Amino acid sequence: xxxxxxxxxxxxxxxxxxxxxxxxxxxxxxxxxxxxxxxxxxxxxxxxxxxxxxxxxxxxxxxxxxxxxxxxxxxxxxxxxxxxxxxxxxxxxxxxxxxxxxxxxxxx
Numbered sequence: 108x109x110x111x112x113x114x115x116x117x118x119x120x121x122x123x124x125x126x127x128x129x130x131x132x133x134x135x136x137x138x139x140x141x142x143x144x145x146x147x148x149x150x151x152x153x154x155x156x157x158x159x160x161x162x163x164x165x166x167x168x169x170x171x172x173x174x175x176x177x178x179x180x181x182x183x184x185x186x187x188x189x190x191x192x193x194x195x196x197x198x199x200x201x202x203x204x205x206x207x208x209x210x211x212x213x214x215x
Contacts, residue, residue, distance in 0.1 A: 124159075124162055125159070126158075126159040126160055126161055126162060126164075126195075127158075127159070127160050127161070127192075127195040127196075127199070128188050128191065128192055128195060130158055130159050131158050131169075131188065131191065132184075132188060134153060134156070134158075135153075135184050135187070135188075136184075138152055138153055139152055140152045142181060142182060142183050142184055142186075142187075143180055143181060143182045143183075144180070144181055144187075145179055145180045145181075146173050146176070146178075146179050146180070146181075149169070149173065149181075149187070150169060150170045150173065153169060154169075155168050155169055155170045156168070156169050157169075158172065158195075160195045160198045160199055161198070161199045165198070167194075167195075167198055172191055172194045172195070172198075173191070175194045175197075176190045176191060176194065177190075178190055
């Protein structure tokens, strides 16, 4: 998923912010392993990096996201992304802290 950042006059900013599956997809495309692959290899090769799961910049460790998946082996990149999609969706829709909820109510 991606969302456009707020408009400003600085042209050096990216046109969109990637998070969730879109952010992980780019990382997997640059990874030095081939499919089929197991969970341990994914974490070992990519490191336990943080993956943004929403436009606000909240992140989850890749190993923690993979712990939420029922599979240990993935036959393709698409299968891995499909398995992680509900994990990112659950995180995105989970209740946030009180301060974050109050900020979302303020119109500016």
